[in-house]
Amino acid sequence: MSGDLIGKSIPMIDGLAKVSGKLTFTSDLELPGLLYGKVLRSPLAHAKILNIDTSQAKKLTGVRVVLTGRDRLYPYYSVAGQSVLDEQLLAGEKVHYVGDEVAVIAAIDPDIAAEALRLIKVDYEELPVLLDPLEAMREGAPLIHPDQQSNVPYKIEFSRGNLLQGFKESAVIVEDSFSTPLQYHGYLEPHAAVAQWDARGRVTLWIPMQSPTLGRITYSKALGISEDQVRIIQMPIGGAFGGKLEYKLHVLCALLAREANRPVKMINTREEDFLSGLPRVPMQIRMKLGVRADGILAAKETEIVADSGAYVNYAHGILLSACHRHDNLYRINNLHTKGFLVYTNKLATGCFRGFGNPQVHFAYESLLDMAAEKLSMDPAELRLKNAIQAGDTTPHGWKVLSSGLSDCIRQSTNGADWNTKRQQKQENKRFARGIGLACCLHVSGNRTFLPYFDGACSDIRINEQGKVIVFVGETDLGQGALTTFAQIAAHELGVDISDVTVSYVDTDTSPHGLGTFGDRATTLGGNAVRLAAIDARVKLLTVAAAVLKTEKDELDISKGIISSVTNLEKKMTVAEAAKFGWAQLGGGLITGQGVYIPPDVSMVDPQTKYGNISCAYPFAAQVAEVEVDRLTGTVKVLNMVAAHDLGKTLNPLLAEGQVQGAIAQGIGYTLMEDMGMKKGIVFNRNFEKYNMPRITDVSPITTIFVESNDPNGPYGGKGLAEPALTPTAPSIANAIFNAVGVRIKELPITPEKILRAMEDSNI
Amino acid sequence: MSGDLIGKSIPMIDGLAKVSGKLTFTSDLELPGLLYGKVLRSPLAHAKILNIDTSQAKKLTGVRVVLTGRDRLYPYYSVAGQSVLDEQLLAGEKVHYVGDEVAVIAAIDPDIAAEALRLIKVDYEELPVLLDPLEAMREGAPLIHPDQQSNVPYKIEFSRGNLLQGFKESAVIVEDSFSTPLQYHGYLEPHAAVAQWDARGRVTLWIPMQSPTLGRITYSKALGISEDQVRIIQMPIGGAFGGKLEYKLHVLCALLAREANRPVKMINTREEDFLSGLPRVPMQIRMKLGVRADGILAAKETEIVADSGAYVNYAHGILLSACHRHDNLYRINNLHTKGFLVYTNKLATGCFRGFGNPQVHFAYESLLDMAAEKLSMDPAELRLKNAIQAGDTTPHGWKVLSSGLSDCIRQSTNGADWNTKRQQKQENKRFARGIGLACCLHVSGNRTFLPYFDGACSDIRINEQGKVIVFVGETDLGQGALTTFAQIAAHELGVDISDVTVSYVDTDTSPHGLGTFGDRATTLGGNAVRLAAIDARVKLLTVAAAVLKTEKDELDISKGIISSVTNLEKKMTVAEAAKFGWAQLGGGLITGQGVYIPPDVSMVDPQTKYGNISCAYPFAAQVAEVEVDRLTGTVKVLNMVAAHDLGKTLNPLLAEGQVQGAIAQGIGYTLMEDMGMKKGIVFNRNFEKYNMPRITDVSPITTIFVESNDPNGPYGGKGLAEPALTPTAPSIANAIFNAVGVRIKELPITPEKILRAMEDSNI
Incomplete structure (x- = not known):
């Protein structure tokens, strides 16, 4: 070994460039002859387009291109690896959500482009709007995509072991429904793109994008050119959190640049980003869990309805992940799971830190505490009894080569003074304190994503x-x-x-x-x-x-x-x-x-969903301590102790930063954030109204790293950035229950819900 | 062999981008926060700087940086591989030519920068001006660079064989003096640069430059940083012809950008480019040639005074090339050569298509015709008798592995109907026609340039x-x-x-x-x-x-x-x-x-100038047919037949384009171009006054390719772009002599010189 840098806290090498404002972001880019593009978005959640009149917009001085889906037919496409092609670059017959792309304009100035948008006249015929996935999946519901047979583009179902036998062996059965909200990524930098075509018919896209390779695959299909004709130059990314994979604005920018024969820049306003980003998939989860008298998990039945919004995008993969990833956290052999991906007339959802895991872990880890309560067993002990161990092959075929899960549970509870604090009686206090634990797992790369290379x-x-x-x-x-x-x-x-x-x-x-x-x-x-x-x-x-x-x-x-x-x-x-x-x-x-090439990793079998999808699995346990104000229902997170099995801590400074950021984002998900809708319109579409955690909302965080040294990791290292968010919601929910004895099963856990629950339980 | 593309006429792959205006040149570049730089240049050819007052310029709204060589000391530097360090980025004590860089300004707008230049007050004390290199090299002449011992930074001298013996064996001895002018490159795109520093102290330079590698070496020295801290991104080049190697504007741009902490763009106006470009080194050549009665070349004595201008730049290498490259064209063993590089108070000279060869070939190939005349031998026959052949090792150690020189002479003369046209009597005609031949050689890469890699x-x-x-x-x-x-x-x-x-x-x-x-x-x-x-x-x-x-x-x-x-x-x-x-x-x-890595190629010995400097040597012969108007002295080039041994014709279309462009540029050099000076100021510093050939000045050109298949060339190919210019001047001069019997030994061959010569010879 030459150097001595692994395990050292090294500050970000681009930190100085960022804090000194030296970094050129996409919005800073200039090119000779640059035009500015803008999107006309649908004001209606579901409507037929009868007519679009662009004549006035085209006449405006400075407007160079106006394109609509009525002038030409845009082929259906979707993201890389997605076989349900349900998106068009510009709406043809119909708009499917408030924000759907109806027309694009390129002008010599962004203000002129915005003004031209207002000159486009669109005649719509309103159609029935489906906002609730349960309503949308009902037999006979109007079809959002009329060429499909239902509003459910994907159904997932699989079984493992013997479910009935498992429940028969159970001493305790808990069952409940949980729901999770539409969370906006809240990155600092909204979506942005600059596109320019060269004389040989190649387009260069300067975009802040997580995967230029996937972008090239998707955008070439959307533009009807070969992958090679798309060159993507990644720009510095001002936050992504999963939200900056493929995004339609990038292609629209290329489309305008081709038509104008000049470079075009497009930058979302914050409002546009709220209206047309790809926020976290909301899920309604029904889960039933059977536990034997000795605390061994015996059976689990799960049904998930995922609200895809108007298009599938990556929601199918996210639903699959929600359906089966958490089954590999604890040893449990008898399983039956159903998942439904449902179209609604809302903005399409997509990838977001955790990829379905935060949703389902909220349900699973809440239910585990409910079972422990019934068993009068310490929740940490229940988890320790079942925690997956290195060497296990799970019922889904995951080969767990390293697992520090048990250590994470022990170290996080020790670090949080679990045994003492768990026992504190809080009945008579207005400010009731509680402590809660939740665990999670994740992947380090996911073989299900693209068939040919991982x-x-x-x-x-x-x-x-x-x-x-x-x-x-x-x-x-x-x-x-x-x-x-x-x-x-x-x-x-x-x-x-x-x-x-x-x-x-x-x-x-x-x-x-x-x-x-x-x-x-x-x-x-x-x-x-x-x-x-x-x-x-x-x-x-x-x-x-x-x-x-x-x-x-x-x-x-x-x-x-x-x-x-x-x-x-x-x-x-x-x-x-x-x-x-x-x-x-x-x-x-x-x-x-x-x-x-990760060894011994395979695709998930399309039917059985069986397969070792990743080369290394990270684990975590997190203890939240909260204080609930019985008068107002307000929850204050007092303290977080997060223990992460990241295999090996390559850079403690950056690793700790990931955990801190993820917990902050998780606190928002748990207590505050929800993209509210009125008639399908996101009404809190700016940072004034969309309630994200400020620094005062974030508790002190103690981070503990457990090094399980995965044989496949570089120096033993595994993933960290995503799991660090996942246990936050259930750990807080479990702590609230510990504090005031009410269990909130609907995120975000607002003061109103706590007050109502306390009222209902007559506390 | 897989394909079948070698020898095919394939149009330039970037041709469409160029003609459609799609290519982004340096002047088109935009960066966020871009400032515009301008240079204050000396109005005097030689002067002491007493004081510079920048206070008014700094006060001008929009000015961001003003730098002078009085505020700080700029280290002496020069181009890559040059050991005489005689340049500063900004003049310190003295200015050395009209155009010398005295101050630089960066402002938010190019007009403001230009206006600020006028607000800088410089007090000069005029010093004696040396414009003539013969005067500058005289004992006791004032020193242009006082830290040097004379105005002659380089002297070259070498001998081969036995000169006296050679002249003794000669039946005919011809001797004469020749001189060549200051030729401007005349590229379409003037010098340009954009520079930006990053937070880690690295500078990125976007520049149209022939050698980013050499630029990195030179600019890092000039900026006092490591080579690695200089990143050069080559921009499309709108013509170079040798003029776009290292250039001070590039470094000044980086300097301003560092000081301003913002990106800076600098673009020469055409006038600035004329004042401070690096035009062709003017030479005064005295040459004495002895030829035996049978036409075999017996001895040659050469003395060259090269006018370097204010700095050495690459003129040392160019003088060396002028001194000894042409000795390898014909078999000749007894040689004595002296070269002097001389400073004058004029703009520095530099690399230009041919690298000293066009100057010296004008002398040598004129003298060969003078000898043939005396011998009553056909000039083509004289050359054929002496032409270098494949397998020869020349007195300078050049290993000639392929030579199509004899074929070039035969095919160009045949193609031009030499024998017939040469005999036509023209005495009584006002429009006298003549035909002339000249040959040349060149290199394919030159090992003398940089010591460690070629x-x-x-x-x-x-x-x-x-x-x-x-x-x-x-x-x-x-x-x-x-x-x-x-x-x-x-x-x-x-x-x-x-x-x-x-x-x-x-x-x-x-x-x-x-x-x-x-x-x-x-x-x-x-x-x-x-x-x-x-x-x-x-x-x-x-x-x-x-x-x-x-x-x-x-x-x-x-x-x-x-x-x-x-x-x-x-x-x-x-x-x-x-x-x-x-x-x-x-x-x-x-x-x-x-x-x-070219095999069997070595550095030239610093003392003896012996060494095989290139892996392959291209040859050419060119026949010019002219018509001279005895009344006005005007020369019209009627026809050119150029035969080039380029080893193997990889792409006939592009190869022919090189020959055509070079001959056009050569016609300018021969008949029209000269940067005129008044008190050291270039007075014809724009295309209105600087007389370059238009399409009507260029004759029809017949191009013949001789394929000698060099064993070192790719598919046998050798260089072409430079030699295609070299024989133009002597072939025209020889044709003029053939037409009207006068020999002009001073380029450019203007009507005045012809009229005067005809008058002198009483024709």
Whole structure:
């Protein structure tokens, strides 16, 4: 091992650029002849388009292009890997939600573009609006997509073991319904794009996007060109949280640029982002859990109705994840699960930190506490009895090579002084305190996503100054992937991290990678970078050995200096070796290539949903301490202790940042956030009305890292960014129950719901 | 061999982008917060700076930065490989020519920057001005650079054989003096730069530059940072002709951007470009040639005084090239040569198509005709008797592996109907016609340039769509290098050329290469691309062989399809193989690497000037037919027949374009162009007054390609772009002599000079 950087707290290498305002975001981009695009969105949730009159808009000085779905037919498409093609770039016959794209305009100035929008006259014929998924899935409901047979594009059903037998063995059966809201990602940077076509018919898109590779696949289909004709240059991302995978604005921008024969920029206003982003899939979850007298989980029956909104997008995958990912958290063999993805006349939903897990964990982890209560068993003990262990293969075929779940439960409860605080009686206090525990698991990359590839590739080049540039397909969303990759490369090559740069993704020059989602960046991308660095290191040492007249195995690199381990006189700098390599030996620059394909990982069987979808599974346990005001119903989170089995802590500073950010976002999900609708219109579509946690809403957070050293992780590391959000809602809900004895099963847990529940239970 | 593209006339792959105005040049670039820079230039040719008052300029609204060489000391630097460091970014104590950089300003608007320039007050004390190099090199002349011992920074002297003996054997000795003017490159796009610094202290320069690698070396020294901290992104080049190597404006732009902490753009006006470009080095050449009675060249004595202008820049290398490159054109063993590089108070001179060769060939090829005349020998016959042949090692150590010189002489004279036209008597005609021949040679890359590397590297990647991207360090100046590289890659890989893209150079991502100069792009870069394509082809076939269950040697690629040569059923597309390679086999994208180091090539010995500087030497012979108006002295070029030994014609269309463009530029050099000075000020500093050839000044041109198939060239190819200009001046001068019997030895050959010469000779 060359360096000593793994496990070190290294600040983000792009931190200075960010705080000093030096980073160029998409909205900052300028190109000669740039036009500004705007979208006319449907004001109605469901309507037939009778006529669109663009004549006045086209006449406005400065308007260059006006496009509608009436002028030409836009082919149906969807996101990468999605076979239900239900989206058009611009609405043809119908609009399906308030915000649906009806027309786009490019003008020489954004104000002119906005003014031109108001000059477009659209005649609609209103259609019945379906906002409730239960109503939408009813037999005979009007079809949102008339070419489909129902409003349920996907049904999922699978069984494991013997459900009846499992319930028969149960001493306690708990059953309840839970529901989760529409959560907005709340990134600082709204969706943005700049597009320009070249003379050979290729489009370059500068976009802040998690997966340029998936973007290329989807956008080429939507534009009717080959994938190669789409070049995506990833711009710095001002927050994503899953929301910045494929997004229609990117394609519309390309469409306008093609038509105008000039570059076009499009930036969502915050309101547009609220109206047409891809927020978290709301779910209604009915779950029934049987537990034996000894606390062993015996059977579980689950039914999930997921509100897809107007289009499927990634909601099918999210529903599948919600249906079966949590089954791998505890040992449980008798299962029956049904999932329904349902169209409604609301904005389409999509990927969001957790990918279905926060929804279903809220139900599952609440129900576990309900069972423990009935069993008079400590909830931590119940979980410990069932926690998945390294070496387990779960009923879904997941091969758990490492699990620190039991340790996470023990360490988080110890850290939170669980045993003492759990027993405190709160009956007579106005400000009642309670403590609650919840666990979760996640993946490190998810093989179900794209059929043909789930690996990561990296190229490294060392220039003649000894400076290292890392190319990799996984993007930095703000979570610090650039820093982790630089750290891994510097560690393997024995150079200072300040000598390492990591390139943003450019589909023309970066090696292939699926991008950042499903907690795959560090595990898969990190492994690829590590392999590329090792490859480059061997080449560097081979050159140095030739110059120093020794064997390469005799050499080590430390602090940028290559030296013989047996003869300290024999040494040269990395820069000297690199320059010698290309100049004197004529080998070109020192480069390294790394390709990491996760081993023993497979697609989920389409029928049985069986398959080991990831190479490494992270686990977590989180203890929330809350104070509930019995008078107002207000919940204050006093303290959080989060224990995460992330395999190996590569960079404690950044890892802790992930946990803190995720808990803050989780507190919002649990207590505050909900995109409210009136007639299908999001009414709280700005940060004034949409209630996200401020710093005063976030408790102190104690982060504990459990290192289970996964054999597939780079240095043992696994995913972290997504699971860090998941246990927040159930841990708070369980703590509220501990404090005031009421169980809220509908997120967000608002003061009103607590007051009503306390009233109902006559407390 | 996979494809069938070598020797095919393929239009420039970026032609459509250029003619449709789609290409973004540097002047088109926009960046957020962009400032505009302007240079205050010295109005005096030689003066001490007593004081600079920038207070008024700094007060002007919109001005952000004002820098002068009085505020801080700028270190002395020069171009890559130059050891005489005589330039400062901004004048410190003195200005050395009219145009010398005194101050720079960055403002929010270019007009404000220009206005602020006028508010800077500089007090000068005038110093004696040296404009004539002969005067400047005189003992006791005032020193232009007082820290140097004389105004002659470089003297070159070498001998070969026995000069006295050679002259003793000569039947005829001719001796004369020749002089050549200051020629402006006349590219369409003036010098331009955009610079921006990042938060980590790296500067990115977007510049139209022939050699980003050399730029990085020079600019890092000038800016006092490491080479790695300079990233150069090559922009499309609107013509260069040698003039777009290192240029001070690029560094000044970086300097302003660093000071302003904002990006800065600087674009020369045409006038600024005339005042501070790096035009062709003027030379005064005294040459004495002895020829035996049988026409064998016996001895040559040469003395060259080169006018460097205020700084050395690349003029030392150019003088060396002028001193000894032409000695390798004909067999001649007894030589003595002296060269003096002299400072004057004029703008610095630099590289220009031919690199000293057009100057000295004008002298040498004129003198050869004078000797032939004395010998009563046909000038073509004289040249054929002495022409260098393949297998020769010249007195300077050049190893000539291929030479089509004799063929070029024969084919150009035949093509021009030499024998008939040469004999036509013209005495009594007002419009006298004449025909003249001249030859030349050149290099294909020049090892004297940089000590440590003279090769080229290329990376190729094939994406999963089967599209090929070529990365190489050699730039396209407009000559078509992108097309040649694409053609070579497509040829080797068996794909259509429309499937190949060639990246512009980015020093962060492109492989190392010295860039484009010395006719190195096709020969060195082309070889590297060829090797990279062959490497990628092997990988492609290895994948295909695994899929098709055959051996890779059984497979061939044609039109993008890989198929078995023995079983035509076994086939797959390149795209399928590439996708299979990264996805199923998990090998990442198919890539190829090529490194070409020219074999058996060495540095010139600093003392003896002996060494084989290039891997392949191109030759040419050119016949000019002119008509001279005895009344006005006007010369009309009627016809040109240019025969070029370019080794192998890779793309006849582009090769012919090079010859045509070079001859047009050569006609300007011969008959029209001269940067006139009054007190050191270029007075014809715009295209209205600087007389370049228009299309009506250019004759019909017949181009003949002689294919000598050099063993080192890619497919046998050698350089072409530079030699195509060189023989133009002497061929026209020789034709004028043939027409009207006067020999003009001073370029440009203006009507006045002809009239005066005819008067002097009483014709």
